[in-house]
Amino acid sequence: NAGVTQTPKFQVLKTGQSMTLQCAQDMNHEYMSWYRQDPGMGLRLIHYSVGAGITDQGEVPNGYNVSRSTTEDFPLRLLSAAPSQTSVYFCASSYLTSDPYNEQFFGPGTRLTVL
Amino acid sequence: RKEVEQDPGPFNVPEGATVAFNCTYSNSASQSFFWYRQDCRKEPKLLMSVYSSGNEDGRFTAQLNRASQYISLLIRDSKLSDSATYLCVVRGGGTSYGKLTFGQGTILTVHP
Numbered sequence: 398n399a400g401v402t403q404t405p406k407f408q409v410l411k412t413g414q415s416m417t418l419q420c421a422q423d424m425n426h427e428y429m430s431w432y433r434q435d436p437g438m439g440l441r442l443i444h445y446s447v448g449a450g451i452t453d454q455g456e457v458p459n460g461y462n463v464s465r466s467t468t469e470d471f472p473l474r475l476l477s478a479a480p481s482q483t484s485v486y487f488c489a490s491s492y493l494t495s496d497p498y499n500e501q502f503f504g505p506g507t508r509l510t511v512l
Numbered sequence: 513r514k515e516v517e518q519d520p521g522p523f524n525v526p527e528g529a530t531v532a533f534n535c536t537y538s539n540s541a542s543q544s545f546f547w548y549r550q551d552c553r554k555e556p557k558l559l560m561s562v563y564s565s566g567n568e569d570g571r572f573t574a575q576l577n578r579a580s581q582y583i584s585l586l587i588r589d590s591k592l593s594d595s596a597t598y599l600c601v602v603r604g605g606g607t608s609y610g611k612l613t614f615g616q617g618t619i620l621t622v623h624p
Contacts, residue, residue: 501558
């Protein structure tokens with residue numbers, strides 16, 4: 398299993414440009430999510446999905462769109478990049494079970510810089 | 513007030529030392545608790561879950577006090593390879609669908 402994969406690893410954008418961060422998992426996990434990590438802030442939830450066709454907002458959703466057309470993929474779109482979106486982005490996935498200790502697995506991250 | 517707060521650190525300890533990290537959480541309905549480890553420029557990885565009765569994994573001991581809403585991690589006999597950022601993580605209850613809330617992390621450096 399490849400686990401959770403993310404592309405690209407690094408990206409530099411200019412303000413106003415758009416792009417899509419890709420996330421895929423091969424573990425048949427129902428739950429997928431996107432976090433951003435900024436210095437001194439911990440990881441913050443952007444959007445999440447509990448299955449194909451179902452998405453919802455997290456703590457910091459503004460400026461980001463998501464969709465979930467398949468179980469495997471959960472892309473994150475920046476429609477008009479802003480310098481405030483410079484961050485490290487992590488995708489995570491897990492099974493959706495009643496077990497509260499169910500582990501979430503993280504992808505390797507995408508480092509995004511917006512100039 | 514942040515939902516999950518950790519010792520600000522950084523902690524700088526010699527090999528063989530014992531070091532303890534503390535964490536508090538504000539949501540009394542939180543269901544489950546974890547310590548994740550994050551190496552420099554890498555993704556977080558689960559170090560250990562934290563159970564109400566306390567639990568141990570080799571040199572690592574985790575404790576949970578639900579009444580005080582407090583979580584701790586004790587590392588004994590520190591190794592150079594323990595150098596990393598340690599993240600206190602709490603999972604919400606109810607219909608949160610497994611939403612994780614992270615503390616800001618505590619940096620540990622173990623030196624020779």
